[in-house]
Amino acid sequence: MPKPDPLTHPRANRETTLCHTLVAYEFKRSARRTIGFSIKPEGLVVSAPNWVALKAVESALQEKAVWIIQKLGDVQARHQSQLASEITWTDGVQLPYLGAPLTVQLLPPSFGRRATSALLAHAPEAAASLTLQLALSLEATPMQMRQATQRWLLKEAQSHFTQRLDYFAPQLQVNWRSMSLSNAATRWGSARVDGSIRLNWRLMHFAPPIIDYVVAHELSHLREMNHSPRFWATVHSVMPDYAARRQQLKDSSVPRWS
Secondary structure, three states, X not given: OXXXXXXXXXXXXXXXXXXXXXXXXXXXEEOOOOOEEEEEOOEEEEEEEOOOOHHHHHHHHHHOHHHHHHHHHHHHHHHHHHHHOEOOOOOOOEEEEOOEEEEEEEOOHHHOOOOOOEEEEEOOOOOOOEEEEEOOOOOOOHHHHHHHHHHXXXXXXXXXXXXXXXXXXXXXXXXXXXXXXXXXXXXXXXEOOOOEEEEEHHXXXXXXXXXXXXXXXXXXXXXXXXXXXXXXXXHHHHOOOHHHHHHHHHHOOOOEOO
């Protein structure tokens, strides 16, 4: 189902004209000290202190107008890109795996393995060509293909993320206690002070350097539970080019699972 236009927030309670464009946004009052702007997939959210007049909020919006319209446009473009990359679950469909194309192929059990539900194969003629062979009938439904592929990808994510956590943790001098897979729509990872890490399994669509950035980012939170200069210095200590990888993550999109 298509998402609403990001220029009109579904919970909009105020609207304004920014750069000759009508923007309906969600407005919240809170105990915060300053006016804040947040661009989310649903649209613009504006938070303001209880004591700030609406006139001051409007002035702040006009000052940030160019930035807001640009970011809302970026969100809309990203959504259109995701729609264009929606996976059609048929025999031979391709999707990115660790940044490289992966072909999903149906391999009926009578011609393959009965005990193994999914197997990653390297095509002999091209070392970089990967095929995921699913032990499913050629009449398998799109849902069956999707579920089988996702089960395999979740196992791969568990293994890959664990290896990368073990690689970066000693360098950052931190200890992680547990890792779980996330299915969040807009968040790639999170960390808690108790050492538990959550990583989005969809990261497996990205190239390893981007995954490593998210892993290092979350592990760095075990030293700095914020995004202060000290936090970014911590990330930089193990990944000097983190800013470029971070930008790649922002600019990239993953296939739309349906």
